Amino acid sequence: MHDIRFIRDNPELFDAAMARRNIDPVAQDILALDTERRHIQTELQTQQSRRNDVSKEIGKVKGSGGNAEALMAEVADLKHSIPALEAEDARLEQALTSHLMGLPNILEDFVPEGADEADNELLRVVGSPPSFSFTPLDHVALGEALGQMDFASAAKLSGARFVVLQGQLARLERALASFMLDIHTTEFGYHETVPPVLVRTQTMTGTGQLPKFEEDLFRTTDDRWLIPTAEVPLTNLVADSIIPRTDLPLRMTAYTPCFRAEAGSAGRDTRGMIRQHQFSKVELVSVVAAEESDAELDRMTACAETILQRLELSYRVLRLCNGDTGFSAQQTLDIEVWLPGQNDGEGMFREISSCSNCGPFQARRMKARTRVEGEKETAFVHTLNGSALAIGRCMIALLENGQQEDGSIMLPKALHSYMGTDKLVPSA
């Protein structure tokens, strides 16, 4: 959510920022509501103050046996006007809040200009793709040849966009989660967490999924929501709190399933494990002081990159353009891994991680603040989140990059101890 005081002081800047999000000027409408609301509040509070004074006076008069009827008659009038003003104030606040809640975060100035992913800015390419003496297969062919990746059975159980993994691939899921969590906790200081995957509406609103993106989510019959990412519960852990400045930064990591309705993705990535309704992911969340968030984004991205490097996968890092940056982010860096089996064996880069600095945007929605010990002023924290990494897409990358002509899959050294072997072979 946005700071109404910023909009009051900089309406043109605000509209310019929203223009980068393809949103028509809104500052004038917002400020009209704001001005009217403050006018109502002033009048309301004047009347409340009068009511409080008179009520006290009535108490005193009655206590000393006097006649308070004149005073009570005065308050009788206020009893009509105060509720009316309260209702008007509530209406205006609601209108203002719903307006502000629906507007995306302001982008950093250096976010590149562009309509979609084709316009993202390439920051670096790391590693080099493996070369094959044969045409590499995609993960579907490889996984099914292993007899360990079963889309037909998943469709029987759950419909499209699900998968059943078995044998070594099932273990690989577990191994990857352990491998990633071990690095983040022991080398990078993230606090391992197991959060709920069902959350309340208020929690989804705190990180920005609601009220605008309901159609992307699964909702339960008792009015909870399945998380689309562990960013939601992890970040909301600091909602409604004031964190001592000395406790920052907070760094949390969690391995959770993620659920996405993929309502707007009909026909996209229908083959294989690239885009599923359910997938698992190791997520990183940082809660930091304002002045630290830019550096924290670089740090977080480096943590995600470390995983890819240890897995000996090549990748590239991009800064997303305005058209491709998500609702809550002020800046996003994507990591795309090389998948040699895609594009009919030509290979292509696909997103495997997305690291975002949300600045104070989510913190303001969830009232997450910090304070320097001994000072009175509080400040909204900055929140960041990143995948490190998406497990399913990581598995795809390992299969497609490690494939051998005989159909077996060579695993990177880092996983040997987690897998108890150095390669994947077809199930007996």
Next chain:
RNA sequence: GGAGAGGUGGCCGAGUGGCUUAAGGCGCACGCUUGGAAAGCGUGUUGGGGUUAACGCCUCACCGGGGUUCGAAUCCCCGUCUCUCCGCCA
């Protein structure tokens, strides 16, 4: 799922309609005291919003939302969470 008891400041805890400006304690900060420290004494110590050049003034908030009343932490209704017991269950 059933029955009961609860939710008050950073923490503990008093408070069954006005004397609450939320008692008292703990913790914390500052000061006095001291050679220094402890103890003791004193002062201060929630958050959001409106208004103001500023000091300040006002308002809201005692889990959340409604209601009764001139006036609600206190009474009523709904919701929510916690605890105890029962049932069920991994």
